[in-house]
Amino acid sequence: MHLVVIAFSSYETPSPPSNRSLRALSARITLFLNKLEGPLYRHLERRLAQHVRDFLRRTYQLELPKIVIEQPPRVELGEYALPLAFDLAKKLRKPPRKIAEEIVSGIGPVEGFEKLELAGAGYINARVERGRLAAALAADEKPRAEVASGKVLVEHSSINPNKAAHVGHLRNAILGDTFVRLLRYAGREVDIQNYIDNTGVQVADVIVGFLHLEKKSRSQIEELTRQPRFDYYCWDLYARVSQWYEQDKENSKVRHQVLHAIEEGANETAVIADLISTAVLRRHLETMDRLDIEYDFLPRESEILHLHFWDAAFTKLKDGGVLFFENEGKNKGCWVMRRAGTSKPETTEGTEVTEEDQKVIVRSNGTVGYVGKDIAYHLWKFGLLGKDFGYRKFYRYPNGHDCWISTTVGAMEHPHFGDVAEIYNVIDTRQAEAQNTVIEALRGLGYAQQADHYTHFSYEMVALTPRCAAELGYELSDEDKARSFIEVSGRKGFGVKADDLIDTLIASAKEEVDSRHPELSDAERTTIATQIATGALRYFMLRFTKSSVIAFDFKDALSFEGETGPYAQYAVVRATNIFRKGGLDPDDFCRDIARYVSPDNLTKSLSGAEANEFWELWLASAKTSYIIDQCIATTEPAYLAKHVFQLAQLFNTFYHRHPILAEADEKRKQFLLATVAVVRRELLRCLAVMGITVPPVM
């Protein structure tokens, strides 16, 4: 039985029904309820704030723009804490305790809350009706509340297709993929794009390696692209080419020739470049697929060039006065724009921008730079360019999902990409200024709304600890040894390759699984080890906040204990085992908890101080969607990782203290099982958002 309480605040009473369509009305009421009267954690918080706001208006004629609501340090103090009496003390010229008292006694009943109480020097703590929140949670009530409309585009990975992916790329892809899952969990429609710079210098460098250092023919190269880890071959070759450039300045002439030929297209060098970059791209997709990371569309720079995206953008930028032609100084003959972050001088005539503050968009030789191409690409993303890519299917994932790629002339039938309401670009913080310049270009063109919905999802790089670098066999200077981290360098071939790391993690997990589960087949053990390895890696990349540089070390990344993915996976396995040993199916039980546990049982089992340890689990479980909203609003997936760990930790303590299957009191046993079911469900849910699956045993 569901516990549905319908309550309208007096001033929110909807107008009487125009008995035209009962169904439409009921739909509207449901929507209304979901928005304001949901029994869930975030709704309770919002409702509490609303009541306080009303009370202040009513009693003191005060409007507070923001009612701060926080969480009491311990659960026995309640679920929400309001420190607002301290703020009001000065305004009302009364001691905070007195004000808090007035609010507590005057505010009246708040739906879903048991009571408010005065605490400390003037805190107001609110206690929710535990049984009701628990019943809603048990029934898994999920209002589809206020989903913003419009499609979202998340761009992530964007690895140069000239060498193997490394740990830094993994951080990018895992952050991006998790953010996609967060958005989808919140009900948003999301397109995942991976921008491929297949005509840039980095690709050119590898081509130089194949053609000029190794003197390979096209057919030899074709043969090589078919070898299993062709991207590794390129990794080493790229490092050699970088060295070769350093040997003789003359060598970089070749680089320019090759780059020019690739950009031009329709020649032997361009064909070879396409062969190589496409082969490396496939490898990247395979690597990321090992971590369950997929893409919908791969826009390539070659099409941005060949479909003349820039020409369309150039016209707009000139007409819009965003770009202007420089007649003198070091940027003479270039089309430039104001660099983002440089302030306009107070009084100037026209568009004068000092040389320092100029960003060259079109070079004096007429060619366009990367920022220019990026502006064109972003106009396309928002559907503002008036041009579109051609599309063809490129890669089919084992699950049947197709990933599309750009072409000049594509298939007639294809999904509609671009033309979105909101975009997120997962790009490391070093490109902040370039990203902001693109945003300013949009704003300058009058697309303020689009500029406001353009988010540079910025994160710090992954570096290596000096110890890790030494383990990899790199010679370190004394200066480097003293650093806390050393930046990876593709040019030097210095870094940890993604596939190597995944292999190492799987091997390490496999050893553990082998020794724990000799009864399983090798294939089963490998599957489990892969799940554990993926869980460990994805969790590792998500537990740090974006602004923190990750100093990578095998010891930390290979850990399966403590604050790790496997710790959370293990908690779920334990929860599952309780049901299995008890002869129950955990998912069936979970789907119908209400049948096993009455609201009355929940209320009784969760009341009183001795029930706090159980309530902590229910309360933490109730916070999932609240946390997910927060992750999206702050573009910070690390909060979810934290939440998962706390939930798993609470569960493990609970598990240890209460032998559930041995519980004699049947009612209590059902309640404990319900507790396990809810926590397990929320853990699985959160882990899924993090892209982590849970093995049957481990």
Place this chain on the structure above:
RNA sequence: GCGCCCUUAGCUCAGUUGGAUAGAGCGUCUGGCUACGAACCAGAAGGUCGGGAGUUCGAAUCUCUCAGGGCGCACCA
């Protein structure tokens, strides 16, 4: 020189809008497996939140300043 970021326990990191006694994990030490599997749990030690000043009833959090570290600031991408 200008801009952005960082500095919290031995190590690696949390600490959302300023709030109750600054928290985890790892490591160290002490305990706990007759199993709902110990990839776990319980406990201990460990802190001048880089230094200083200010705002505030109240600062790890806001402002200023100093020190140390990182990253940007190409007619590269």
